[in-house]
Amino acid sequence: MSKIKVEACVSVASDTDIVNARRQGRALADHIGFSSSEATLIATAISELARNIVHYARDGEILVGMVNGDSCPGISITARDSGPGIPELKRVMLEGFSTSGGMGLGLPGVRRIMDEFNIESQVGKGTTVTAIKWKR
Ligand SMILES: Nc1ncnc2c1ncn2[C@@H]1O[C@H](COP(=O)(O)OP(=O)(O)OP(=O)(O)O)[C@@H](O)[C@H]1O
Ligand SMILES: [Mg+2]
Helix, strand or coil: CCCEEEEEEEEECCHHHHHHHHHHHHHHHHHHCCCHHHHHHHHHHHHHHHHHHHHHHCCEEEEEEEEECCCCEEEEEEEEECCCCCCCCCCCCCCCCCCCCCCCCHHHHHHHHCCEEEEEEECCCEEEEEEEEECC
16 A cells, blocks of 8 residues: 555644634545545544544544545544553443443444444554555
């Protein structure tokens, strides 16, 4: 896979920032040529990751970019923060796991929407989620 070309980097610390990150991601998805319903799903994935940043880490950033796959382009999302990290990394990908009384659907939902998904987290250091969706 070739390099990610970052198109937007949004600082995320408030609800307004979540909306902004969502909007920028949607615009890039449209630009790459995703269908309207795919672009909506991509925007939803960005919202969930941004919401987690605000809720659990207080602040962080979302990067959206273009990536060239072997046979098609894609959109990449990176959500990173220097928050508390996730001690139970294995469990957070199970639907219904939440430490905040939430639905626990955010991260599993993002994984389902996107084609590639990776989460790295270190307790006391922070969390980085990277995800790609290919435009087939
Ligand atoms: N950026 C983050 N920093 C620290 N912990 C996180 C972060 N993102 C997620 N988590 C942890 O992972 C759990 C699962 O996250 P997920 O988004 O799947 O569900 P939720 O936020 O609890 O509920 P929902 O998103 O459905 O409202 C959270 O409850 C939280 O403990
Ligand atoms: Mg969540």
